Amino acid sequence: EDQVTQSPEALRLQEGESSSLNCSYTVSGLRGLFWYRQDPGKGPEFLFTLYSAGEEKEKERLKATLTKKESFLHITAPKPEDSATYLCAVCKNRDDKIIFGKGTRLHILP
Amino acid sequence: NAGVMQNPRHLVRRRGQEARLRCSPMKGHSHVYWYRQLPEEGLKFMVYLQKENIIDESGMPKERFSAEFPKEGPSILRIQQVVRGDSAAYFCASSPRTGVYNEQFFGPGTRLTVL
Numbered sequence: 001e002d003q004v005t006q007s008p009e010a011l012r013l014q015e016g017e018s019s020s021l022n023c024s025y026t027v028s029g030l031r032g033l034f035w036y037r038q039d040p041g042k043g044p045e046f047l048f049t050l051y052s053a054g055e056e057k058e059k060e061r062l063k064a065t066l067t068k069k070e071s072f073l074h075i076t077a078p079k080p081e082d083s084a085t086y087l088c089a090v091c092k093n094r095d096d097k098i099i100f101g102k103g104t105r106l107h108i109l110p
Numbered sequence: 111n112a113g114v115m116q117n118p119r120h121l122v123r124r125r126g127q128e129a130r131l132r133c134s135p136m137k138g139h140s141h142v143y144w145y146r147q148l149p150e151e152g153l154k155f156m157v158y159l160q161k162e163n164i165i166d167e168s169g170m171p172k173e174r175f176s177a178e179f180p181k182e183g184p185s186i187l188r189i190q191q192v193v194r195g196d197s198a199a200y201f202c203a204s205s206p207r208t209g210v211y212n213e214q215f216f217g218p219g220t221r222l223t224v225l
Contacts, residue, residue: 004152034213043114043201043216044153087153096205097143097155097166098214 002027006088006101014109016077021104023088024070033071034098035064036087044087078108112137114204114217122223123192131187131220135204142185143214144170144177147199159185192224 007022025033032051036044048057050066057064061082063074073086085103092099115134123129135142144156155169159179170177174192179185189196199221203214 036216043116043218046213046215049213089153095166096141096158097169098153098203099155100145100153102150102152 002090002092002099004088004090004099004101006086006104008104009102010105010107012107012109013075013078015079018074018076018078020075021073021086021088021106022070023073023101025088025090026069027090027092027099029093031091031093031095033066034089034091035062035071035073036089038085038087038103047086075106078106080108080110082106083108114139114202114215116202116217116220118220119218120221120223122225124225125193126191129189129192129196129222131189131200131202131222133185133187133202133204133217135185135202136206136215139204139206139215141205142179143203143205144185144187145201145203147201147219149198153201156187189222192222194224197222197224 004025013019032049034049035047037047038044048064053068055066061076065072085105087103089098089100114136117132140161142159145153146156147153157170157177158166162181174190176188199219201216201219203216205214
């Protein structure tokens, strides 16, 4: 069964304390893996797409990496405004819907 | 360049009433997706539409739910005879194309409360 599992469910960090969020997936034929950020009461905001193992993408304090079984979202020296729920999702070959994980709730303390 | 627009943002219905949720995709996007998010749950795919066509409705309940994306106007998600279990946030996303790239951009959502 196609599945996306994110860990940890919640993470509290001090401002400036770097860490990583994990997304493991089991799908038959990966077309793409996506990372989104979701703030309370809002829709998911697109961050990255990764297509193949070994690929990396960066945006400000965030860096996403991809292997054949998992993806990591690395957060370097986070700030309180990075607090949000981070969602991982995958799209399969010959399919158009996205399968989401339940997300990691990140809270950065000032 | 307006993003995906959804309305209403909040909708309250009594059990048995109908709910209509609207979604206008980003300019230039002809692919629309509807997702439902229950409290403490992830986003779940419901239906994928292109103009005047339902492409994939595998995630949509067989009864009471329907969706359309007419040639002109917004996409509509319609829930008939709502029940308390339909209370959730409903998100619409749009995409410019299929093929290799399938980044989907989400609207702000409609929060449906069934009393």
